[in-house]
Structure formats: C-alpha cells, structure tokens
Amino acid sequence: MxxxxxxxxxxxxxxxxxxxxxxxxxxxxxxEISETASxxxxxxxxxAxxxxxxxxxxxxxATSEMSKDTYGTAGALADDSxxxxxxxxxxxxxxxxxxxxxxAIAEANNNANPFSNIAEAEATHINELLPLFEMNGIExxxxxxxxxxxxxxxLAASYEMGIEGETQNISMYKxxxxxxxxxxxxxxxxxxxxxxxxxxxxxxxxxxxNFRKNEGSxxxxx
Numbered sequence: 001m002x003x004x005x006x007x008x009x010x011x012x013x014x015x016x017x018x019x020x021x022x023x024x025x026x027x028x029x030x031x032e033i034s035e036t037a038s039x040x041x042x043x044x045x046x047x048a049x050x051x052x053x054x055x056x057x058x059x060x061x062a063t064s065e066m067s068k069d070t071y072g073t074a075g076a077l078a079d080d081s082x083x084x085x086x087x088x089x090x091x092x093x094x095x096x097x098x099x100x101x102x103x104a105i106a107e108a109n110n111n112a113n114p115f116s117n118i119a120e121a122e123a124t125h126i127n128e129l130l131p132l133f134e135m136n137g138i139e140x141x142x143x144x145x146x147x148x149x150x151x152x153x154x155l156a157a158s159y160e161m162g163i164e165g166e167t168q169n170i171s172m173y174k175x176x177x178x179x180x181x182x183x184x185x186x187x188x189x190x191x192x193x194x195x196x197x198x199x200x201x202x203x204x205x206x207x208x209x210n211f212r213k214n215e216g217s218x219x220x221x222x
Contacts, residue, residue: 071094071097072097073168073171073172075090076172081179082175082179084136084186085136087186087190088132088138089138090172091173091190092126092129092130092133092141094168094172095193096126096144096145097149098122098166099119099122099126100145101161102115102116102122103115103119104146104151105152105158105161105162106119109158112155112158113203114207115158121196125193125196128189128192132186156208159207159208159211162204163201163204163205169193169197170201173190173191173194
C-alpha cells in the first residue's frame with residue numbers, strides 16, 4: 001500500500017515537471033508526455049496490483065484467525081497448556097454447548113433417549129462449575145451456546161454427534177487433570193465431570209447400537 005501511494009506521488013510529480021519544462025518543440029513535448037504517462041500508468045497498475053494483493057492477504061489472515069473455533073473443547077484441545085481461568089472457561093463453555101445441543105435434539109426428536117436426561121445432567125455440571133469461578137475471582141462466560149447449535153439431519157447423526165461430543169469432553173478433562181498445578185477443589189470437580197461424561201458416552205453408544213439394530217430390521221421410523 002505504501003509503495004502504491006509512493007508511485008502515485010512520483011507519477012504526479014513527474015508529469016507536472018515535464019509539462020513545466022518549457023520544451024520548444026510541442027510535438028516532442030507531447031511525445032515525452034505520452035511516453036512518461038504510459039510508463040506511469042504501468043507503474044501505477046503494478047503498484048495497485050501489489051497493494052490489492054497485500055490487502056487480500058491481510059484479510060485472508062484475519063479471516064483465518066477469526067474462523068478458528070476457540071469455544072469449549074475445540075479451544076481446549078487446540079492448546080497444550082492452560083491457566084486456571086482458561087480451563088474453567090473451556091469447561092463451562094463445553095457444558096453450555098452440550099446442554100444446548102442435547103436439548104435441541106430432544107425437542108426435535110420426541111424426547112428420544114438419552115438426550116433429555118443428559119441435557120438435564122449438563123445443567124448439573126454447569127452448577128458444579130459456577131462456584132469455582134466465584135471462589136477464584138473469575139468472570140463467568142455468557143451462555144450463548146444456543147447460537148452455536150446446528151441440528152443434525154437425522155437421529156442417527158444425532159447419536160454420532162453425542163458420541164463425538166462426549167469423547168472430546170473426556171479428552172479435555174484428561175488434559176486438564178494432567179496440569180501440575182491444579183487446585184484440589186477444581187481437580188475434584190473435573191474428575192466428577194469426566195466420570196459423568198464417560199457414562200454419557202456409554203449411554204450414547206448403547207442407544208446408537210440399538211438404533212442401528214432396529215434400523216436394520218426396519219423398525220425405526222426415522
């Protein structure tokens with residue numbers, strides 16, 4: 001961009017000086033102006049192209065940074081070390097998201113098992129995490145998880161989503177529990193939440209197996 005602006009200034013000054021030189025031969029002056037103008041246009045075009053390329057690259061980098069998902073397990077599993085605030089934030093965000101997803105899936109599928117029950121359990125998990133924020137002077141993140149939910153196109157896909165979500169949640173808590181400096185009360189909550197997620201995972205896997213079995217026999221309406 002700086003090069004483009006510099007080229008524009010240089011071109012303007014060159015053309016101005018050329019006109020002011022007072023050449024005695026008008027045709028020579030016209031020829032010189034035409035040649036200089038042509039060269040200037042070429043330089044401006046090249047500089048503009050480079051400026052556009054620089055802006056495009058900057059926008060692409062900014063967009064890439066913005067598109068990185070740092071919410072819940074997506075953010076947690078992308079990091080390799082954590083502050084206490086980061087762990088608590090990632091944890092409650094993921095519990096927010098699980099509650100929102102399972103509630104939406106249950107409502108869309110006539111309260112199919114085990115989504116309703118697990119959605120209620122996620123509310124309990126959130127309530128277990130909330131006191132840890134207050135005790136450690138950390139601001140509780142806003143719950144905007146419902147804005148991040150995209151419903152799967154089938155019940156089968158919903159079970160797969162549940163399995164994937166609980167698997168990632170377990171991986172997140174495992175990472176947190178590997179941190180050397182972890183307050184005892186926080187560690188205890190993380191351990192309970194991870195154990196609960198392991199139970200949720202088993203429930204989803206069992207229901208998914210049952211669904212697949214019934215689907216194979218033609219007993220599923222979906």
